Amino acid sequence: MVSIISEWWIRLAIGLLGSGIVGLVALKARALSISGAISAMIMGTIFIVLGEPIWFVLLIVFFISSTFWSKFKKGHRAKKLAEANYEKTGQRDAGQVWANGGFGVILLMGYAILPSEMWLLAYIGVMGAVNADTWATEIGALSRAAPRSIITGKKVDVGTSGGITLLGTIASLGGALAIGLSASIMSSGKLSFIIIGGIAGFAGALVDSILGAKLQAMYRCVICGKETERSEHCGQATEHIRGWQRLNNDWVNIVCSVTAGIVAVLLGLIF
Numbered sequence: 676m677v678s679i680i681s682e683w684w685i686r687l688a689i690g691l692l693g694s695g696i697v698g699l700v701a702l703k704a705r706a707l708s709i710s711g712a713i714s715a716m717i718m719g720t721i722f723i724v725l726g727e728p729i730w731f732v733l734l735i736v737f738f739i740s741s742t743f744w745s746k747f748k749k750g751h752r753a754k755k756l757a758e759a760n761y762e763k764t765g766q767r768d769a770g771q772v773w774a775n776g777g778f779g780v781i782l783l784m785g786y787a788i789l790p791s792e793m794w795l796l797a798y799i800g801v802m803g804a805v806n807a808d809t810w811a812t813e814i815g816a817l818s819r820a821a822p823r824s825i826i827t828g829k830k831v832d833v834g835t836s837g838g839i840t841l842l843g844t845i846a847s848l849g850g851a852l853a854i855g856l857s858a859s860i861m862s863s864g865k866l867s868f869i870i871i872g873g874i875a876g877f878a879g880a881l882v883d884s885i886l887g888a889k890l891q892a893m894y895r896c897v898i899c900g901k902e903t904e905r906s907e908h909c910g911q912a913t914e915h916i917r918g919w920q921r922l923n924n925d926w927v928n929i930v931c932s933v934t935a936g937i938v939a940v941l942l943g944l945i946f
């Protein structure tokens with residue numbers, strides 16, 4: 676919170692305390708695992724020490740809204756079905772926390788060393804994409820219509836990477852716009868931030884779906900025969916059927932973030 680409190684050590688104390696409380700609450704609410712909570716605490720502290728409030732606020736908007744949507748209609752049949760196919764379930768661990776927010780940390784460090792609005796634009800794009808992807812997954816899981824492959828348009832199993840629904844696509848745009856709108860509010864109403872967050876975030880999530888459909892590793896359960904992105908199903912190791920085995924969901928998220936960041940910076944040159 677560079678612009679509000681100039682002493683770095685006060686920001687450090689506030690960061691540790693504030694992020695510590697958020698991490699503990701998230702741990703209690705089972706939104707984060709222990710490693711995830713520690714990572715979130717470190718990340719939150721870095722944001723408060725190095726960034727203006729807008730940086731921290733976007734991270735919190737992502738975290739709170741994605742936790743809300745993941746708990747929303749938890750017992751819904753369609754949602755349970757979708758979750759059975761995700762690579763990971765429930766609590767975010769350290770890997771996921773860094774995949775979601777690690778790019779923000781890098782951009783913020785760049786901003787702290789060489790202050791320029793470009794870093795912030797890239798960050799708005801990245802968070803827009805991460806939020807869009809999460810909202811699409813969580814809300815899209817409630818869709819009554821079967822997902823279709825973004826590449827072939829054919830119906831695919833619920834929870835399959837690269838499978839999209841109309842509801843999930845609208846949710847994706849909503850998630851991106853939520854970040855753009857928050858950024859706008861935090862910067863005394865810059866309209867360009869809404870447009871940039873919305874477009875870059877949506878584009879990133881689109882790339883995420885395309886990569887998910889084309890390249891992400893998919894496995895088949897040797898017990899029940901279902902296709903899944905998990906390396907284990909029904910308590911047994913699954914067999915690899917397609918995609919790059921190294922390209923798991925965390926890597927797909929990273930590629931999606933980079934794309935969104937670049938799109939946001941390019942849009943910043945126009946708007």
Ligand SMILES: [Zn+2]
Binds near residue numbers: 896897898899900908
């Ligand atoms: Zn199975």
